[in-house]
Amino acid sequence: NAGVTQTPKFQVLKTGQSMTLQCAQDMNHNSMYWYRQDPGMGLRLIYYSASEGTTDKGEVPNGYNVSRLNKREFSLRLESAAPSQTSVYFCASSLTGLGGYTFGSGTRLTVV
Amino acid sequence: AQSVTQPDIHITVSEGASLELRCNYSYGATPYLFWYVQSPGQGLQLLLKYFSGDTLVQGIKGFEAEFKRSQSSFNLRKPSVHWSDAAEYFCAVGRNSGNTPLVFGKGTRLSVIA
Numbered sequence: 001n002a003g004v005t006q007t008p009k010f011q012v013l014k015t016g017q018s019m020t021l022q023c024a025q026d027m028n029h030n031s032m033y034w035y036r037q038d039p040g041m042g043l044r045l046i047y048y049s050a051s052e053g054t055t056d057k058g059e060v061p062n063g064y065n066v067s068r069l070n071k072r073e074f075s076l077r078l079e080s081a082a083p084s085q086t087s088v089y090f091c092a093s094s095l096t097g098l099g100g101y102t103f104g105s106g107t108r109l110t111v112v
Numbered sequence: 113a114q115s116v117t118q119p120d121i122h123i124t125v126s127e128g129a130s131l132e133l134r135c136n137y138s139y140g141a142t143p144y145l146f147w148y149v150q151s152p153g154q155g156l157q158l159l160l161k162y163f164s165g166d167t168l169v170q171g172i173k174g175f176e177a178e179f180k181r182s183q184s185s186f187n188l189r190k191p192s193v194h195w196s197d198a199a200e201y202f203c204a205v206g207r208n209s210g211n212t213p214l215v216f217g218k219g220t221r222l223s224v225i226a
Contacts (some may be wrong), residue, residue, distance in 0.1 A: 016225065019166040031213075040121075041203065042202065042218035042219050043156075044216075045213050045215075050215050090156070100161050101158070101214065103155035103156040103157070105155045
């Protein structure tokens with residue numbers, strides 16, 4: 001089915017470990033986004049890519065890096081995981097920055 | 113910068129009763145407004161959106177929302193709630209220009225009782 005695919009779905013890391021969350025969309029969308037969701041906090045934007053070749057910081061970028069590998073793929077990297085990064089991470093995409101987003105099913109990350 | 117407030121953290125309604133979820137936004141110009149629903153363990157799904165024109169917009173699953181500029185509101189309504197509507201609902205606001213990402217509210221959790 002067309003949509004946004006995130007991998008992995010679940011991950012447990014030890015403090016200080018690194019990992020990359022993968023996101024791919026097959027809808028030929030231009031814009032892609034990474035959000036984190038924490039209880040009572042809603043969705044907070046980490047980074048986004050308005051178009052291939054560009055990336056920008058969102059509300060909570062500290063501790064994260066991103067790569068827009070091509071038009072389809074937008075990865076999120078944690079270089080040195082911290083317990084505060086325990087969260088559910090969602091990737092989303094949109095045809096333009098003005099349209100509704102299509103979300104992936106999320107990655108539940110626990111840092112111990 | 114734009115912002116969104118969802119005043120109700122948790123609402124409980126009886127199956128068959130009507131529903132209204134509140135959303136207030138802050139943005140100087142005409143906003144783009146969205147409602148999303150998140151079922152447990154799932155990603156977010158777009159329910160409806162408002163860009164311009166008719167201030168009453170229809171969405172999927174029998175939901176509708178009304179844009180009221182004078183009140184800076186975009187409340188979500190459903191005339192008769194089904195048990196399957198139990199989920200978390202998010203309001204979001206975007207600018208009507210450029211590629212500025214959406215800003216989401218903190219969500220309202222809806223419980224449905226028999």
